[in-house]
Amino acid sequence: MLGLTHLQRLEAESIHIMREVVAEAQRPVMLYSIGKDSAVMLHLARKAFYPAPPPFPLLHVDTTWKFRAMYAMREQAAQDAGMDLLVHHNPEAMERGINPFDHGPLHTDMWKTQGLKQALDKYDFDAAFGGARRDEEKSRAKERIFSFRTASHGWDPKNQRPELWNLYNARKHRGESIRVFPLSNWTELDIWQYIMAEGINIVPLYLAAPRPTVERDGMLLMVDDDRFPLQPGEEPVMRSVRFRTLGCYPLTGAVESEAATLPEVVQEMLLTTTSERQGRAIDKDEGGAGMEKKKQEGYF
């Protein structure tokens, strides 16, 4: 008899986690960021509840600054899964015109951290699936699969519930919520292998293509729309680039690449000598403890 492969074990675990949440939470939601991890998470949800559509909506906490190709993918993915898509924009950030060019870290705080809290409160969601992985970052390595947040969405790393076997304690008081990370035990390579094995649709930006870019502060940024303020002397140049992670386009560095197929992307990834999140400016704020601090404040 054949043992399960590592991908089969990871898949089974993620599906088990999602079903536990649906069985025990009142109003679950899946946070959908349109990236490759979200794509895998959504695919797993479709598998978990097949033939029913996943019994919860998708929520995109939008910043209005995502790549255009991401917005195109968003609607299609929700439709294919037969799920409702909720999009939340922080009205205050909208009103104040918060943007990554002028506002630095405030951009992430207002659109994403505050926006997420607003959306969860607005719809009264008590459990939110997120696509974070433990291999992404050191403080993630210790986060539980079921991560509890106080009524004000705070995270207390010292007061986490022990998780034994595959038993998850989903009990909570009114107002408290759970962030659930079904991909906790996946690595980046697992994600890519699974995308290939399952034929999951991902945003084309992950594959190399000629795109208009400028080089700024050591990062290659894509000029995705005309809101990109070019500095004196800057001129968009067509370069063959791809993205290792996708976020707000002005904050997401591209890598020069000729990898136009998934195996080529994985090949480049395995041959590269830098860790995954290097292309993303966000983790470098406030030193090494950046992510841990953001999480205590309510960032995913």
Place this chain on the structure above:
Amino acid sequence: MALHSEDRAYRPDALIAEDIGAYLQAHQNKGLLRFITCGSVDDGKSTLIGRLLYDSKMIFEDQLAALEADSARVGTQGKAIDFALLVDGLAAEREQGITIDVAYRFFSTERRKFIVADTPGHEQYTRNMVTGASTADLAVILVDARKGVLVQTRRHSFLCQLLGIRHLVLAVNKMDLVDYDQATFDAIVADYRAFAASIGVEDFTAIPLSGFKGDNITAAPSAETPWYAGPSLMQHLETVEVGNDIAQTRAFRMPVQWVNRPNLDFRGFAGQIATGVVRPGDAVRIVPSGRTSTIKAIETFDGPLEQAVAGQSVTLTLADEVDCSRGDVIAAAENPPEAADQFEASIVWMGEEALIPGRAYWLKLGTQTVSASIAAPKYEIDVNSLEHLAAETLSLNGIGVADVTADRPLVFEPYADSRALGGFILIDKLTNATVAAGLIHNALRRAQNIHWQALDVDRAARAALKGQQPQVLWFTGLSGSGKSTIANMVEKRLHAAGRHTFLLDGDNVRHGLNKDLGFTEADRVENIRRVGEVARLMTDAGLIVLTAFISPFRAERELVRGMIPDGEFVEIFVDTPLQVAEERDTKGLYAQARAGKLPNFTGISSPYEAPEQPEIRIDTTRMTPEQAAEIIVAQVLGEWSPTL
């Protein structure tokens, strides 16, 4: 080997560059090994894990650069790279220089993918280690070669054994600090072997290592240990047979997580297979109900499967419309698991607040959640000496053996046979914290209301769940005789004794169910008939029903008696002479009746037919209501209480 800069960079597998397709194909089918590392800060555990990550090429240039900077600033290894910094995650921990939680690390080689649970080794972090061990297939137990087998080594080994880890690696670390001396290594191994046998560990693999220098980590033997003939740590991790497939050889069991019902034509049972293999056409039994059916299909997003095995998450459909919901277990028809409501279990206490014996906690086992209480421990285990100590309770990190009583039967298997159906957690009902982990040894008695034959949920089943004999305590007597007063007292006492009761009183019924009825003889008969029907339904639900109605006519009382199964109708005659009742006249009704304002008033203008052979007769002229209640309760609990 000390580190040289040219070693440092991540160097990928040659196949990646040559033939990515072949590489991916090979890696697609790798297995997974989950292991835990046990040791204290001083044993070099974090250094060892950092070294495994480094040697399996999981450390990238940028991480290495950050690591070098951190090592220079806060490292404990002088100018050398401090691998411990690579794995110590949280800011608070970095400051204290110790790991205080469970961290999960990932690395893979050509042969396997690994998930490492990295937990602190101090006694005050026993709960963290138990958590990490619960999902591990293998444990690496670190020993400092200079110190040998210590109290903590014994503690770690015992916990791994308790959590059912069958593969232990004794990693004798820091061999560089004892000049790679074989005699030192052999003495430690012999010492450990003697101890291991005493706790039932049959086999282990001992490897001499230096995490700091890298000896016997990836290749063996290192030039420094020519006398060592075994595998390197990595070789052992890559090749050891951990027997994940053993679960497939056991009888089929799948705890039902969720019933998938997208439309009227589909009813699927979703769950993760705990043990065994399932195929369409297999005969299955739903436990605890005992109903049988056959597997119609194994439905997945990718189409129906020919078979599914332990570990997979699937959706099963059954050939018959049988009751089956979350918490039930679908099992091989001929070999189903037991159900019981009392167990003996090992309990690992994880809550800040100590165990309160007898208090109800939520117990979650598989997909079942029940209310359960833990008796005072039979003994606590000193995790250092492994002695059994007398204990009244268990506090944080305490481990003991105790009896567990659940409020309904749980489908289970001994933990030694099945982690999925033998391990449970306890949840504090007030704080919702996970306060304990439990490992079932065996049932103390088989639940009496579990039958392997199909069992309808009938009045007997409902009554058995409440642990009581349903009955109707029918109080009859004149207005003002004291029926309601006594019935109230009886109900309070029964309730305090843990019985499930309901009091139907003349007033509460006449304000609702019977508000359309008056006091004519016909209406009085109908009043009693309806009350009788309600009482009968309530006994079907398993309740002890108390009724307080004048119910003056013998015929109606007999009518009700006829509705209720034999022995369950208890007629209680609250015998108060008319004269006494009229003197009390608590509601002023007798005065109104005498004045002709209340027609058909029992005793005045309508007859009261006293019972001829009541089960209980209460003479209110000779006892207080309290005494009366005591007599009734004694009789109800004494004569009719079930033997549970």
